[in-house]
Amino acid sequence: MTTAAPHDVPHTVQAGTPDLAARFPGLVAPDERSGYSGWIVTADHLVQVATALRDEFGYDLLSSVTGVDYLPEGKMEVVYHAFKTTGGPGICFKVQTGRDDPQVPSLVSVYPGAELQEREAWDLLGIKFTGHPDLRRILMWEGFNGHPLRKDWQEPYYEDEAKPFKSRSPEGHVYRFEDRNPFGDNVRYPEDFDPEKWTPENPEDLLYKSLKTYQAESPDGIETDHIVVNMGPQHPSTHGVFRFVVALDGEKIVNLKPVMGYLHRNHEKIGERNTYLMNMPYTDRLDYLSPMSNNFAYALTVEKLMGITPPERAEYIRVIMAELTRIANHCMCIGSLLNDLGAFFTPMIYLLEERDLILDVFEATAGSRMMVNYFRFGGVARDIPEDALEKIKGLAFERLPRILDEMDRLMSENEILRARGIGQGVLTAEDAIRYSATGPLLRGSGVPYDIRRADPYSIYDRFEFDIPVGKNGDIYDRYIIRLEEMRQSVRIIQQALKQMPEGPVMVGKPQYQFRPPVGESYGRVEGPKGELGFYIVSNGKPTPWRYHVRAPSFINLTAFGPMCVGQKVADTVAILGSIDIVLGEVDR
Amino acid sequence: MNFWTDPVNVAAEWLKDVFIGWGMTDPYATALVYLLGAFLLVALVMLLDVFLVWVERKVVARFQDRIGPNRVGPFGLIQPFADIIKLIIKEDITPAGADKVVYNLAPVLSLASVLLLWAILPLSALVYGVDLNVAVLYLVAAGALGTLAVIMAGWSSNNKYALLGAFRTVAQMISFEIPMVVVLLIPTILTGSMSLKTIVERQDIWYVVLTPLGFVIFLISAIAELGRAPFDLNEAESEIVAGFHIEYSGMKFGLFYAGELLHAFTFGGFMAVLFFGGYRFFGLEQIHPLVAVLILMVKALLGYWVIMWIKYTVPRIRIDHMLALNWKFLTPLAFALLVVTAVMHRLLGGTQPWVYALGLFLSNVVLLLAALEILRASARRQRRQEEAVLSAVAETAGH
Numbered sequence: 001m002t003t004a005a006p007h008d009v010p011h012t013v014q015a016g017t018p019d020l021a022a023r024f025p026g027l028v029a030p031d032e033r034s035g036y037s038g039w040i041v042t043a044d045h046l047v048q049v050a051t052a053l054r055d056e057f058g059y060d061l062l063s064s065v066t067g068v069d070y071l072p073e074g075k076m077e078v079v080y081h082a083f084k085t086t087g088g089p090g091i092c093f094k095v096q097t098g099r100d101d102p103q104v105p106s107l108v109s110v111y112p113g114a115e116l117q118e119r120e121a122w123d124l125l126g127i128k129f130t131g132h133p134d135l136r137r138i139l140m141w142e143g144f145n146g147h148p149l150r151k152d153w154q155e156p157y158y159e160d161e162a163k164p165f166k167s168r169s170p171e172g173h174v175y176r177f178e179d180r181n182p183f184g185d186n187v188r189y190p191e192d193f194d195p196e197k198w199t200p201e202n203p204e205d206l207l208y209k210s211l212k213t214y215q216a217e218s219p220d221g222i223e224t225d226h227i228v229v230n231m232g233p234q235h236p237s238t239h240g241v242f243r244f245v246v247a248l249d250g251e252k253i254v255n256l257k258p259v260m261g262y263l264h265r266n267h268e269k270i271g272e273r274n275t276y277l278m279n280m281p282y283t284d285r286l287d288y289l290s291p292m293s294n295n296f297a298y299a300l301t302v303e304k305l306m307g308i309t310p311p312e313r314a315e316y317i318r319v320i321m322a323e324l325t326r327i328a329n330h331c332m333c334i335g336s337l338l339n340d341l342g343a344f345f346t347p348m349i350y351l352l353e354e355r356d357l358i359l360d361v362f363e364a365t366a367g368s369r370m371m372v373n374y375f376r377f378g379g380v381a382r383d384i385p386e387d388a389l390e391k392i393k394g395l396a397f398e399r400l401p402r403i404l405d406e407m408d409r410l411m412s413e414n415e416i417l418r419a420r421g422i423g424q425g426v427l428t429a430e431d432a433i434r435y436s437a438t439g440p441l442l443r444g445s446g447v448p449y450d451i452r453r454a455d456p457y458s459i460y461d462r463f464e465f466d467i468p469v470g471k472n473g474d475i476y477d478r479y480i481i482r483l484e485e486m487r488q489s490v491r492i493i494q495q496a497l498k499q500m501p502e503g504p505v506m507v508g509k510p511q512y513q514f515r516p517p518v519g520e521s522y523g524r525v526e527g528p529k530g531e532l533g534f535y536i537v538s539n540g541k542p543t544p545w546r547y548h549v550r551a552p553s554f555i556n557l558t559a560f561g562p563m564c565v566g567q568k569v570a571d572t573v574a575i576l577g578s579i580d581i582v583l584g585e586v587d588r
Numbered sequence: 589m590n591f592w593t594d595p596v597n598v599a600a601e602w603l604k605d606v607f608i609g610w611g612m613t614d615p616y617a618t619a620l621v622y623l624l625g626a627f628l629l630v631a632l633v634m635l636l637d638v639f640l641v642w643v644e645r646k647v648v649a650r651f652q653d654r655i656g657p658n659r660v661g662p663f664g665l666i667q668p669f670a671d672i673i674k675l676i677i678k679e680d681i682t683p684a685g686a687d688k689v690v691y692n693l694a695p696v697l698s699l700a701s702v703l704l705l706w707a708i709l710p711l712s713a714l715v716y717g718v719d720l721n722v723a724v725l726y727l728v729a730a731g732a733l734g735t736l737a738v739i740m741a742g743w744s745s746n747n748k749y750a751l752l753g754a755f756r757t758v759a760q761m762i763s764f765e766i767p768m769v770v771v772l773l774i775p776t777i778l779t780g781s782m783s784l785k786t787i788v789e790r791q792d793i794w795y796v797v798l799t800p801l802g803f804v805i806f807l808i809s810a811i812a813e814l815g816r817a818p819f820d821l822n823e824a825e826s827e828i829v830a831g832f833h834i835e836y837s838g839m840k841f842g843l844f845y846a847g848e849l850l851h852a853f854t855f856g857g858f859m860a861v862l863f864f865g866g867y868r869f870f871g872l873e874q875i876h877p878l879v880a881v882l883i884l885m886v887k888a889l890l891g892y893w894v895i896m897w898i899k900y901t902v903p904r905i906r907i908d909h910m911l912a913l914n915w916k917f918l919t920p921l922a923f924a925l926l927v928v929t930a931v932m933h934r935l936l937g938g939t940q941p942w943v944y945a946l947g948l949f950l951s952n953v954v955l956l957l958a959a960l961e962i963l964r965a966s967a968r969r970q971r972r973q974e975e976a977v978l979s980a981v982a983e984t985a986g987h
Binding site: 416568 | 821
């Protein structure tokens with residue numbers, strides 16, 4: 001945790017990160033804006049610099065790719081955060097381009113994990129990534145007018161740039177802005193646009209065209225037809241409104257394309273209208289199965305920006321809550337994975353019982369079972385009540401260890417689970433890193449990369465715990481790792497309960513309006529699903545200028561297609577289940 | 589023959605006399621009595637089916653640490669009727685591109701194929717539909733009709749999921765019928781008859797003792813034939829949504845569902861008849877024919893319970909693993925068992941019953957151990973081959 005506000009520190013090369021300006025004189029310049037850090041790379045040499053970063057400096061995991069629209073400066077900026085899988089702080093590099101026709105070379109050839117993220121940046125900000133193999137819209141629909149995250153894009157019923165909207169406060173007369181409009185709506189079309197004459201490109205055609213890019217193999221010279229099957233958006237095993245299209249040769253998959261955005265609500269645009277604190281409950285809705293982790297990551301990022309540190313007791317409460325969330329999330333994940341494998345709800349319901357007990361604790365502490373809204377900048381909303389603390393102790397010291405052993409006995413040695421899991425949906429360690437996979441997906445492939453250990457945040461450096469890693473990178477390894485991670489979480493909770501001091505849970509007075517200093521900040525935690533990061537740019541106003549979520553289940557889906565090719569239809573759902581996605585986070 | 593010792597036949601005779609008294613000729617009266625009998629049997633079986641819905645839901649709830657239906661009627665007993673009412677008032681959908689005749693025929697055929705099986709199930713020594721001398725063949729043939737219904741449903745729905753379900757059904761049902769037929773021949777050899785009633789009457793020692801391996805193979809292939817977990821590939825909820833019956837709604841779906849439950853229970857009954865002495869239980873069946881019926885029902889329920897137990901415990905097997913299990917393990921094992929049983933039966937035919945039983949039992953155990961050893965050896969060989977390939981790859985990569 002940084003103790004000084006970053007904008008006070010003059011720009012120096014951070015210890016442990018390479019001096020890119022010395023390596024690429026003239027091509028790379030340090031970012032010297034106040035409150036910013038990292039490097040600004042010229043667009044033409046981006047691929048060269050990225051390749052060097054990966055190969056020479058060992059930054060092999062491209063964690064986050066996103067864009068920022070600096071409207072007043074008339075610039076677009078693409079921000080990359082790369083990390084080493086061996087641990088340590090990461091490096092941030094940026095590319096700047098004009099706003100009118102922003103073009104940036106694609107990094108998919110260097111880091112394939114950028115594929116979906118670059119598509120997202122194109123979709124929401126209109127930055128064209130030249131050389132991207134499949135640059136289609138991803139969250140909005142094909143034919144959507146404009147790029148909504150641009151600062152000059154205004155939605156229908158646009159009211160104001162930032163909340164609180166005048167129509168709702170301060171008098172509190174809640175009415176819908178559109179009701180005031182005598183014409184019922186205020187939809188404005190761009191000049192020279194006639195909706196009657198406009199026919200968008202058919203997204204389905206584009207999708208199927210990109211699906212047909214596989215090389216048809218026919219070792220015996222027999223040409224067979226392939227069936228195209230749409231799984232989802234309404235499908236019991238996609239865990240929400242996720243859709244993937246598969247080209248099938250019999251039961252074998254020759255190509256797979258994920259389609260998402262059915263639950264898209266432009267979380268980031270809404271986040272940029274909200275004040276900082278208003279976003280806290282809104283992060284609960286991202287990955288609604290692990291709200292505490294989302295709170296954690298967002299609180300860390302804003303605290304980094306403001307340069308405050310929560311008191312000791314609050315840190316311990318945060319860790320306990322985050323680890324309980326991890327257990328609850330893995331319960332859900334293993335349960336639904338077993339369901340996807342065809343177990344008829346029995347393991348699922350056993351595990352849901354444990355999750356319910358954890359949610360009881362959340363309810364007693366935060367007041368809500370799922371939408372907890374519990375963390376605050378500089379602490380947590382309230383202390384854990386005495387009876388909830390007793391419940392946590394009962395869970396951590398008695399119930400959970402016993403139940404986890406019981407589930408292990410019930411499932412792990414099951415012959416069918418082993419046959420369906422071992423050697424299926426293999427993701428090698430190299431591929432996992434290339435596709436920017438994080439969390440259990442990456443560790444299942446044998447890469448011991450856990451942010452709690454690799455780049456410790458909060459007080460995780462005080463606890464003893466192991467990082468379980470898999471061997472083969474298959475479905476079974478991911479399952480076993482989650483089971484083992486739950487045990488490690490229990491260990492952390494046990495230690496935290498023993499060490500937790502008395503004291504306040506909030507630094508200073510609770511406040512509602514925050515004005516962080518100008519600057520940027522990237523905060524990340526090891527969420528149950530992977531690296532959950534927030535990238536926030538502040539311009540000193542009460543609302544963030546840019547609010548970006550690095551959603552682990554969205555980015556882990558990059559590896560989904562490559563993992564499925566060559567497998568059976570029945571395996572796709574199991575592989576998807578082993579990635580563990582939540583659509584609230586994928587679609588945002 | 590009086591009403592106490594043989595109620596069903598006495599009632600039938602009396603009814604026939606009544607019809608003849610009304611001026612019918614004998615053949616017509618007999619036909620009418622048979623028709624009424626069949627109707628009564630089907631009605632009772634369907635009533636049983638309604639009860640099974642409750643049993644299934646309640647038992648599953650217990651497996652999963654839940655309470656299960658408990659709102660409608662005492663212990664939720666009326667719940668199935670609420671379900672039926674709901675199914676009946678639901679919209680009855682026929683997809684636009686469906687083959688209407690086949691589409692509507694499939695659920696009827698599915699349930700009918702199960703009901704047909706009840707004709708040959710000997711409920712007691714005196715209560716049975718018909719004592720067919722090729723009952724075992726009939727069992728297989730009527731079962732195949734159910735397969736046909738699934739294929740019809742999958743094909744006519746004009747839906748890719750349904751079609752995938754039908755593909756899987758063809759692969760699965762047809763292959764699992766082979767070990768099943770072979771294993772069915774074992775009680776036939778032991779008894780010397782294909783009549784189920786004779787098979788029950790000859791079971792002084794339950795055949796599950798004489799051929800435990802045969803029973804296990806029958807159980808596995810019966811579950812596959814039923815399409816229940818872990819072999820529920822044709823309707824795999826998490827993969828192809830509902831497979832062959834994805835497009836069916838309302839009572840048409842209800843017929844498939846009822847057919848599935850009843851099928852499982854019926855196979856519980858056949859398991860009891862073929863391997864567990866049917867309606868016989870240490871002489872208790874001689875008290876009254878209805879007691880014998882009760883004994884059979886209890887045994888069938890136990891069989892059904894085992895099938896449910898398996899269904900709600902294990903995950904689903906994948907199609908290639910399933911086919912490998914069938915063709916590479918079950919089928920050869922079933923044939924080997926058939927040969928061994930036939931030889932042992934011939935060799936020990938004239939000896940003491942206990943020698944005969946022990947000989948057959950031990951031959952089963954030896955066969956199972958040998959099969960498992962062969963399996964283990966081949967797995968070891970395969971693993972060694974894979975390791976050799978891997979190390980060769982590593983070596984070439986190293987140089």
